[in-house]
Amino acid sequence: MLPAPVSRFPRIPIDCRSSSSSSFNIPRVHFIRGEKLLRDVSTWGIGGPCKYFVQVLDQHQLLTAVRHCNEQSMRYIVIGKGSNCLFDDLGFDGCIIQNNIVFLERIQPGFYRAGSGYPINRLALLTANEGFMGLEFAGGIPGTVGAAAYMNAGANGQETADAVESVEIITSEGQRMILRRSDLDFRYRWSSFQGMNNLAAITAVTFQLKLSKSAKKNQQEYLERRKCTQPLGDRSAGSVFRNPPETGFSAAQLIERAGLKGCRVGGAIISSKHANFFINSGGATSCDMLELIGLAKDAVYRQFDVKLKEEILYIPP
Numbered sequence: 001m002l003p004a005p006v007s008r009f010p011r012i013p014i015d016c017r018s019s020s021s022s023s024f025n026i027p028r029v030h031f032i033r034g035e036k037l038l039r040d041v042s043t044w045g046i047g048g049p050c051k052y053f054v055q056v057l058d059q060h061q062l063l064t065a066v067r068h069c070n071e072q073s074m075r076y077i078v079i080g081k082g083s084n085c086l087f088d089d090l091g092f093d094g095c096i097i098q099n100n101i102v103f104l105e106r107i108q109p110g111f112y113r114a115g116s117g118y119p120i121n122r123l124a125l126l127t128a129n130e131g132f133m134g135l136e137f138a139g140g141i142p143g144t145v146g147a148a149a150y151m152n153a154g155a156n157g158q159e160t161a162d163a164v165e166s167v168e169i170i171t172s173e174g175q176r177m178i179l180r181r182s183d184l185d186f187r188y189r190w191s192s193f194q195g196m197n198n199l200a201a202i203t204a205v206t207f208q209l210k211l212s213k214s215a216k217k218n219q220q221e222y223l224e225r226r227k228c229t230q231p232l233g234d235r236s237a238g239s240v241f242r243n244p245p246e247t248g249f250s251a252a253q254l255i256e257r258a259g260l261k262g263c264r265v266g267g268a269i270i271s272s273k274h275a276n277f278f279i280n281s282g283g284a285t286s287c288d289m290l291e292l293i294g295l296a297k298d299a300v301y302r303q304f305d306v307k308l309k310e311e312i313l314y315i316p317p
């Protein structure tokens, strides 16, 4: 089963009577109508046009965009770099809010408060260079701080949750809240944010890191390992499936053992370097990718009786 549709609001048709031009402004926020292709905001390079697209640079703009979507009863999704999303060829019949809230504060040694649009890989390199451990794993993750908390991104035995001190959010009612680590639940690639009905967006995350002499060296090793084992030059969304812990095998090992490396549907290919990375080799459609995902799931289930679950998020139109 693919994850449940990301839908925080009912699908009510948007009233476009006032939209004689292709886009419109509400104070300090610019909505682009019908022109933005989601393939341009996803690392997979897949996805058709969204009804509305808006980029937000600070918390006020985010709040304004969310309020506007609410007033219009318009579905919306807040995204970062689109490095974990599979958008549909039909696009998205709502508003995509691209989070570009990029700031960084050093509160005290080891405490970093980052805007949720800050690149997690940049923060990881910076903190390891400054001699702090906790985010070394994120050196090669092409996403944002907010999504890293939302997804509880992780690698090499570390995960975002271990480094989180607090998370600032706005709710769909427009309320701002600070949630402490003890208020939050994190599991493998899951956070309590994924189950929150009234979450509009994470706006900032404060990390608490520990002094370490080996952080930089460990990070370099992790980055080297990524280069050797992952097809970093290709268009992907990282690991397609979660690892099934009960089996003792990774999803990549199971897919490889099922003989699927190099398997292709249209422009979508299972990487021959890392079997859990599915590549857009050029012109792949969401249908190609979904079919390839289904094919891998079926093969692994038939051969090993293991039901793989997606880590990537499919965003239905």
Ligand SMILES: Cc1cc2nc3c(=O)[nH]c(=O)nc-3n(C[C@H](O)[C@H](O)[C@H](O)COP(=O)(O)OP(=O)(O)OC[C@H]3O[C@@H](n4cnc5c(N)ncnc54)[C@H](O)[C@@H]3O)c2cc1C
Pocket (backbone or CB within 6 Å): 006, 043, 077, 078, 079, 080, 081, 082, 083, 084, 085, 099, 116, 117, 140, 141, 142, 143, 144, 145, 146, 147, 148, 149, 150, 151, 152, 153, 154, 155, 200, 201, 202, 203, 232, 236, 237, 238, 239, 313
């Ligand atoms: C080459 C490559 C390597 C990767 N390696 C790893 C890895 O080692 N470990 C790992 O865990 N992942 C990895 N990934 C997957 C991906 O980068 C991470 O899941 C990352 O955290 C997603 O960040 P993003 O900003 O691109 O999120 P998006 O794909 O834009 O969004 C992902 C989800 O988060 C939600 N979201 C985004 N921002 C916010 C916000 N501010 N508030 C609330 N919700 C939000 C979105 O609505 C969506 O549901 C890799 C991907 C690639 C392409």
